[in-house]
Amino acid sequence: MASVPAVPAHASSPHHLDTSTGLDSRKMAFWCFIGAESLLFAALIGSYLAYKGASLTPPFPHDTVLPNGQVVKGILNIPLTSVSTFVLLTSSYFMVLALAAIQRGDQRWGTVWLFATALAGSVFLGFQAYEFTHFVREGLTLRSNLFGATFYMLTGCHGLHVLVGVIYLLTLGVLGMRGRLGPEKSLNVEIAGLYWHFVDIVWVIIFPVVYLIP
């Protein structure tokens, strides 16, 4: 009797991918990239926390009493950053709506939501540019003190990631406008979404660590 080769149960499924895991390799690679990026931001957040409260000269992030009794007002603008945090969270919501629209074949709304996400990301960058400009005018630069060095490295690196994300989303938006983002391309949008949500969750950590916790 001839032996029948063993076929995995899922191999008969039209959705099964011919990879060792049965999962899409591009998505797997992107999750590995996100894992590596997590370590980059951990180093930056760790450095910020390690040097938190160790600046010898103002400006300081929060209200600080110096050893001579003088009170120095904190430089951080919590209401402004709260608004920009809300904008970034909303952009993540727009991103999942874009993915849902592309997955159901609605390219028009998918493109609208992709552009809305990019717009919200640009607004967040605008807030950050305003904040940085204000801080430089107040005397906080990379060279001012440990707070300046670690703050600009951390939030600047995050801002750079947002900028890359905005360019990524605009590129997808243009493809959508040209009718090249059908449901078969939904994984491209999903991967862009993973990047965008990662940028969002990094901010979910940065916002309390830098701004809210004194």
Add this chain to the structure above:
Amino acid sequence: MTSEAAEILHDQHAHPGPRTYTKVALWLTVVTILEILAYVFEKQLAGFVAPVILFLSGLKFAGVAMWYMHLKFDSRIFSGIFLFPLSLAALVIFGLLLLYHALHPLPWVG
């Protein structure tokens, strides 16, 4: 069908829809408002402000990762690929804090 095969099929097709996304967005907004309120009422919360804010941030982090990044619905392999480096990242932060705040503390000013 093996549990692995079932998981793979589940991975491809079980993403939530706009209604669920809207609920998650509202929930994330509420948690963000609570975070800001914890900051505003810092004096009333006394020493609990940092743990409260960090707990709320953890909720937001989990919400975005599980629903928006689909880790709740996708293959567990993706969760593993994300959580392993994330654990290392937590160790890096903990190590730096230990080094600079416990073993070799810096002079504190502001």
